[in-house]
Amino acid sequence: MFPYAVFVSVSPMIWVPNQLVGAPAGTDVTIECHTEAYPRAISYWVYDSVMLLSTKKYVTDIAENSYRAHMKLTIRGLRDRDFGNYRCISKNSLGETEGSIRLYGETSSL
Numbered sequence: 001m002f003p004y005a006v007f008v009s010v011s012p013m014i015w016v017p018n019q020l021v022g023a024p025a026g027t028d029v030t031i032e033c034h035t036e037a038y039p040r041a042i043s044y045w046v047y048d049s050v051m052l053l054s055t056k057k058y059v060t061d062i063a064e065n066s067y068r069a070h071m072k073l074t075i076r077g078l079r080d081r082d083f084g085n086y087r088c089i090s091k092n093s094l095g096e097t098e099g100s101i102r103l104y105g106e107t108s109s110l
Helices: none
Strands: 010-015 020-022 029-038 042-047 050-052 058-065 068-075 084-092 095-104
Touching (some): 068 084
Antiparallel strands (some): 042 084
């Protein structure tokens, strides 16, 4: 017998474990999304209509395993302007989807 592999094409799907996340100003916080897609999707974070890349302020991490990915975004040194709606977006040739996470906290005068 020959081993067979079956690949099923799947447009991206996203699960957001925590859609509402609270953290005080001045701290670091990590938000996350889980995605599934085949063929492999391109996944990224957006805040205020801007794609977020890894910097000193934002640390992005995507752990991929087969057709699944676990996306994390760590926001360092939270300030008042960091509170709001973050979106995780996943795209492949079959479609696009997004998840939304609302980050709130106690504001301060940093």
